[in-house]
Amino acid sequence: MTNPVAEISPKDAAVVFESVSKRFAASGANGAFTALDNVSLTVARGSITGIIGRSGAGKSTLIRLVNGLEKPSSGRVLVDGVDVGALDEAGLRSLRRSVGMIFQHFNLLSSRTVFGNVALPLEIAGMDRGAIEARVRPLLDLVGLADKHGRYPAELSGGQKQRVGIARALATEPKLLLSDEATSALDPETTQAILALLRRINAELGLTVLLITHEMEVVKAVTSDVAVIDRGEIIERGHTFDVFTHPRHGTTRALLSGLPGSKLPEAIARGLKPEAAAGDRVVVRLTFFGAAAERPLISQLIKSIGAEVNIIAGTIDEIGGRPYGSLVVAYGGDAETSGKAERFFAENGLVTEVLGHVA
Numbered sequence: 001m002t003n004p005v006a007e008i009s010p011k012d013a014a015v016v017f018e019s020v021s022k023r024f025a026a027s028g029a030n031g032a033f034t035a036l037d038n039v040s041l042t043v044a045r046g047s048i049t050g051i052i053g054r055s056g057a058g059k060s061t062l063i064r065l066v067n068g069l070e071k072p073s074s075g076r077v078l079v080d081g082v083d084v085g086a087l088d089e090a091g092l093r094s095l096r097r098s099v100g101m102i103f104q105h106f107n108l109l110s111s112r113t114v115f116g117n118v119a120l121p122l123e124i125a126g127m128d129r130g131a132i133e134a135r136v137r138p139l140l141d142l143v144g145l146a147d148k149h150g151r152y153p154a155e156l157s158g159g160q161k162q163r164v165g166i167a168r169a170l171a172t173e174p175k176l177l178l179s180d181e182a183t184s185a186l187d188p189e190t191t192q193a194i195l196a197l198l199r200r201i202n203a204e205l206g207l208t209v210l211l212i213t214h215e216m217e218v219v220k221a222v223t224s225d226v227a228v229i230d231r232g233e234i235i236e237r238g239h240t241f242d243v244f245t246h247p248r249h250g251t252t253r254a255l256l257s258g259l260p261g262s263k264l265p266e267a268i269a270r271g272l273k274p275e276a277a278a279g280d281r282v283v284v285r286l287t288f289f290g291a292a293a294e295r296p297l298i299s300q301l302i303k304s305i306g307a308e309v310n311i312i313a314g315t316i317d318e319i320g321g322r323p324y325g326s327l328v329v330a331y332g333g334d335a336e337t338s339g340k341a342e343r344f345f346a347e348n349g350l351v352t353e354v355l356g357h358v359a
């Protein structure tokens with residue numbers, strides 16, 4: 001498969017990581033640690049790009065390199081063509097005005113009202129009161145908090161606090177918005193509302209969004225492009241739809257298997273064995289999209305293999321308006337049945353993954 005993310009020319013890129021490594025020096029009993037290892041990645045201008053990985057994979061380190069909170073040990077990070085690692089203090093201040101950031105725990109000042117929090121970066125930039133009013137009011141409208149401008153953070157829900165965080169991040173009219181687990185502290189419904197707001201900001205303001213998360217739900221709901229990071233290395237990347245329908249790396253598959261509808265029932269998961277014994281059934285995940293999604297796949301599969309098929313789990317979903325489906329099925333694991341099934345899957349363009357065997 002082609003790799004569209006890697007093919008963006010640097011002039012169409014909001015952010016470019018060029019062979020970036022980050023090593024932290026030894027401290028106390030801990031030896032030196034490589035948090036990022038030769039990462040090359042391009043974030044297309046106008047995209048919502050997700051970086052997903054488990055805890056400790058290097059996501060925060062990656063994002064801190066973009067706003068200059070960390071410097072690469074080797075390689076370069078370019079934001080709009082500017083080498084962040086080479087900036088002096090004045091250059092960093094100007095970079096940070098063009099890069100907004102939102103956080104998991106919102107980072108609002110409790111002593112300031114909603115208006116005061118959003119106005120803060122503009123006060124720091126030395127803007128006069130009238131100009132600040134003119135900038136902040138429409139932002140509070142945009143995030144749906146116009147009626148809360150005089151409230152304090154303690155009087156707001158988590159979702160409202162994050163809306164303040166978003167308005168504050170947009171105050172300096174940045175071209176790039178960084179999101180560090182911005183929905184991780186929110187319930188699923190509020191998460192969806194905040195993600196919808198990010199989509200709207202991306203579409204209406206043309207802002208590039210680079211978000212890090214450990215949740216595939218977030219990647220699915222909002223991103224156009226995704227990179228998977230594992231132990232400091234980018235192990236997979238591409239358009240989100242392609243990565244979801246053709247995951248190539250075990251870590252990506254493991255992250256996808258946590259999505260609702262992809263989870264195996266507990267009893268099946270517990271009985272799953274890597275090796276087949278005589279009489280076992282094989283458990284296979286099928287991913288389908290495009291024309292395959294329109295066909296009566298299971299009845300055709302049963303006809304092709306001439307044996308029973310059990311449906312264990314399944315979901316139909318969409319990414320960016322493109323539907324795809326995932327079904328976990330079990331059928332006889334003998335060589336003849338498996339051979340017929342594999343031919344059927346190949347003829348129908350289905351992506352398959354053998355999850356294991358059950359008695």
Ligand SMILES: Nc1ncnc2c1ncn2[C@@H]1O[C@H](COP(=O)(O)OP(=O)(O)OP(=O)(O)O)[C@@H](O)[C@H]1O
Nearest residue numbers: 024033035053054055056057058059060061062214
């Ligand atoms: N200043 C530092 N000194 C030493 N090691 C560090 C430092 N900052 C991060 N690390 C290590 O680098 C690795 C990556 O950390 P990072 O915070 O980037 O991961 P993450 O993917 O964001 O994880 P999480 O989702 O838990 O926040 C971790 O093992 C962490 O302990």
